Amino acid sequence: MLIVKKLLKLKNILEIWRKENKSIALVPTMGNIHDGHLKLISIARKNSDILIVSVFVNPMQFENIKDISNYPRTLNEDCQKLKKNLVNLMFIPEINEMYPYGLTNQTIVNVPKLSYILEGIHRPGHFQGVTTIISKLFNLIKPNIAYFGEKDFQQLVIIRKMVIDMNFDIKIVGIPTVRNQDGLALSSRNIKLNEYELKVAANLNKVMNYMAHQLINIEFNIHQIIKKAKIILVKNGLQPDGLAICDELTLKKLTTDSKNAAILVAAKIGNTRLIDYKKVKLQ
Structure with missing residues (x-):
């Protein structure tokens, strides 16, 4: 090399x-x-x-x-x-x-x-x-x-x-994102987290999965899904710092023409800020 x-x-x-x-x-x-x-x-x-x-x-x-x-x-x-x-x-x-x-x-x-x-x-x-x-x-x-x-x-x-x-x-x-066994996206920032914080941080992926489930299986209200997701994050020791559900291609609001949604989440644990993404097929 x-x-x-x-x-x-x-x-x-x-x-x-x-x-x-x-x-x-x-x-x-x-x-x-x-x-x-x-x-x-x-x-x-x-x-x-x-x-x-x-x-x-x-x-x-x-x-x-x-x-x-x-x-x-x-x-x-x-x-x-x-x-x-x-x-x-x-x-x-x-x-x-x-x-x-x-x-x-x-x-x-x-x-x-x-x-x-x-x-x-x-x-x-x-x-x-x-x-x-x-x-x-x-x-x-x-x-x-x-x-x-x-x-x-x-x-x-x-x-x-x-x-x-x-x-x-x-x-x-x-x-596609590579994850550890708990579902946490691999990131250079993970090195800053101790063992307990790594377990807590895995809730980021769990919340994305919850948001995706709501989006697919329920007559969805984007505002309510995000509001509930923020509450879940806080209960699990994470401080929300940006959650969105948008069109995968434009990053704008979902429309009836949107084929896929992008779930984008960001949250802090201590001084470390983590981000993640999940694709949701709509059509």
């Missing part, structure tokens, strides 16, 4: 692979590689000649400096896991490589409307940080295909819109 930190070296390696007509897959990450990432990597490995995994803790998508300084960094362990899973190239640029003129002077890639609803309300500026760094990675690597987890579902919808709007010739693939 090649480990690359500099843009020029990355460019030179990619030129060789392109001359050989190699198909290239990209899995963008912020490191702290867990089984959720490895599921993406496993699928990507089967569907490409060359697999690149980027590891970059992107400062532009964090609300404050404390959050980014607390983000778990496990670079040595990440390297071993990627090598074991037959990744061809690990791209680990420094901040000054990706933002040579600083964050305040960086051109922003912004997907309107979608970036300012739901999670965008709770995390101002987050999604434009995501779309800016992903567009830079896409321009640098020019993958044929890129893989993202569905847990960050709004992010996935936004990236798909960006790819269409910016004419990137890249296929975007969303991979």
Whole structure:
């Protein structure tokens, strides 16, 4: 496995692979590689000649400096896991490589409307940080295909819109969320939870299942379902921080034409904020 930190070296390696007509897959990450990432990597490995995994803790998508300084960094362990899973190239640029003129002077890639609803309300500026760094990675690597987890579902919808709007010739693939035995979605943030908190956090998935059941089996009232779900979360030790039921494609209110609903939930346990997603077939 090649480990690359500099843009020029990355460019030179990619030129060789392109001359050989190699198909290239990209899995963008912020490191702290867990089984959720490895599921993406496993699928990507089967569907490409060359697999690149980027590891970059992107400062532009964090609300404050404390959050980014607390983000778990496990670079040595990440390297071993990627090598074991037959990744061809690990791209680990420094901040000054990706933002040579600083964050305040960086051109922003912004997907309107979608970036300012739901999670965008709770995390101002987050999604434009995501779309800016992903567009830079896409321009640098020019993958044929890129893989993202569905847990960050709004992010996935936004990236798909960006790819269409910016004419990137890249296929975007969303991979279903990997969960532990209690149903908790795997996340880098889980490392902050103790054993008791991990058990409590599993109620997030249980509440989503409750919301889905209500939506499918009962003449539903979205407002009432969300209200009841918030009560259940609080009773189980979680602080609701954003629950929504919306159209899977548009992230807007459900209509009679909606084929699938997206249940999006966010809740805090202590100082840790967790998010999750569930798809519900309506038609």
